[in-house]
């Protein structure tokens with residue numbers, strides 16, 4: 001069913017571009033950057049970096065973002081879509097901030113869909129119920145709803161300022177939409193020490209709210225003081241904790257990155273950054289307000305960054321705490 005729904009987003013040009021990306025990636029792994037960088041097949045575009053919650057470990061919610069706050073300019077967004085529509089398969093309408101705080105979210109979804117680009121966004125679910133008409137009219141293809149606790153006590157340990165009932169209300173409204181209007185619904189559960197005992201209850205929610213997929217996700221932490229949030233079950237933690245309380249990624253870092261080649265991230269103000277781990281745009285590669293994405297991805301700045309990731313990823317701080 002999902003495949004049938006999404007077939008309209010596939011084209012020969014997009015398949016050919018994927019082949020070019022794969023070829024570029026293969027060469028980059030051997031240090032060869034001699035060919036043109038193809039356009040990305042997916043992009044994250046930030047509708048807004050403003051948020052309604054103050055989640056622990058989220059630089060945006062905690063007010064620690066150094067970049068200005070704002071909302072996407074629709075003219076710039078439309079230009080981006082029109083320039084990339086032939087090769088872009090998927091647009092992810094979130095980065096930092098809560099997408100449903102953006103008044104033009106429905107417009108961004110509808111415009112991408114009109115241009116045959118698959119659309120998705122992730123939400124904390126607090127404003128979902130009141131925006132159900134937006135969902136019904138704009139018809140996003142895929143929604144990720146974050147629910148990291150099943151009671152107010154467990155939920156608000158991470159989602160500071162939220163109410164778990166608001167998320168349940170949103171899921172209820174989504175489940176009541178007719179099948180044709182209902183997006184593919186994914187429930188994301190960040191596993192922490194304070195909620196890991198609730199995992200077994202998620203299957204009941206899946207049935208109750210007609211959820212298509214449940215994803216158990218490991219959390220990203222930034223400092224030793226956050227180690228207590230990590231779950232006991234090692235399966236759900238990306239870090240190993242040493243005896244003195246330090247943490248490090250379990251997975252060894254390989255100097256390569258598929259995400260950087262196949263995707264791109266655009267901040268609300270048009271700044272292009274390598275990936276969603278660069279929350280503060282510390283590695284700005286260009287701005288689509290003054291250059292095309294093609295120019296940015298073929299600039300010295302971009303190639304130098306790719307070269308660094310593919311030769312010595314350890315030297316880049318965001319890449320050191322990345323599970324890619």
Ligand code: SF4
Nearest residue numbers: 257275277318319322
């Ligand atoms: S942090 Fe570095 S390795 Fe991770 S996705 Fe971004 S560029 Fe790639």
